[in-house]
Amino acid sequence: MNSARSRVALGARLVREHGKEISPARAAAAATAGRRWASTEAPKTSAASSGPRITAAPAPPHKNITLHSLATKVRKGQPISMVTAYDYPSAVHVDKAGIDILLVGDSLGMVELGFDTTLPVTLDDMIHHGKAVARGCRRPLLVIDLPFGTFETSPQQAAQSAIRVMKETNFDAVKVEGGRQRLPNIEAILDCGIACMGHIGLTPQSYSSLGGFKAQGRTAAAAYELIKDAEALQETGCFALVIECVPAAVADQVAKAVDIPVIGIGAGPHTDGQVLVFHDMLGMMQHYHHAEFTPLFCKQYATVGHTIQNGLADYKRDVEERRFPSMEYSPYKISDAELATFMDMVASHNETKQRLASDGQVKSAADDIDNENIKVY
């Protein structure tokens, strides 16, 4: 929907039906889930010369993004930023950058686990990664995908999977792929009091029936289906939608058709927000397998993969040429007196070793040395 339009309906039904928004309870609940907050202090560098050179990072703003603050943002015409992350360090980065929504997408199967599609990803995989992300995050709205095979077969299956994910990860919402054919399943999730984001257009979990990762909504009829799907998902109570890989003009009309935020990926500039996969947008994918799946619609904002490659190559060369570690990186000290005593012990140890060797007792030398040098201990 265009930014000028009012977004009063955002999450409204969800909030009405379940009494309260999801996120206010998050800080308290997070403590029990072991979520670790960043330092609230200003950046500082450790002054202790013998200590490790650790720079404490400034904490992100304390204000969490909630369904309501998201609605306010959209009402004010401010676009929503969303990005995926799958582990603790990337979650810390996303949090610090002030991104609005962090998605643990099932794309983790491809960019983190090395599969060719998202189909093999399990609920256990999602929970494992979700927990790590939650430990690194406090500000963004946290959304997690229900992976293939965990929600399609019945509303009950969908509800059970969503409940398990919410219990174990302490996230704010789940995302479910599919349009009107998934309405009963999505309704069951919402009925449990769980916020749900829809996902239409290219739904990668339908890789098999779509015949690949293909752009969608490219005929009038298919584009019109997307409008009907978006309206149905809004009516059911989804608080937002992802629309993936459709022509910009089609995404524009879908966004105009509903009041809830429509977040695009490969869907042009007219949506209420944008989402990209972390590894794609940071240029992390050097491996041929990953490069193959970096979509054309993705803008690269960094070339982290090159930075990593350069760092590893420099390290290898330094080790091989004995440039690392220099004494600068050998911080553990021993006093001159202790060192002198130690050197005497080594000298005596070596003498004993030589004597035993020349006596032809090499095999049992170690035991004998221990006995003779018992004073060492």
Ligand SMILES: Nc1nc(=O)c2c([nH]1)NC[C@@H]1CN(c3ccc(C(=O)N[C@@H](CCC(=O)O)C(=O)O)cc3)CN21
């Ligand atoms: N790394 C990564 N980034 C993603 O955005 C992403 C994943 N993985 N895995 C799950 C899905 C799959 N996605 C993809 C993957 C490839 C294309 C792609 O290559 N599209 C072609 C057009 C295909 C066509 O319409 O024929 C392109 O040229 O962009 C699109 C979306 C988006 N998601």
Ligand SMILES: CC(C)C(=O)C(=O)O
């Ligand atoms: C690409 C985004 C929207 C996603 O669904 C994922 O990362 O799995």
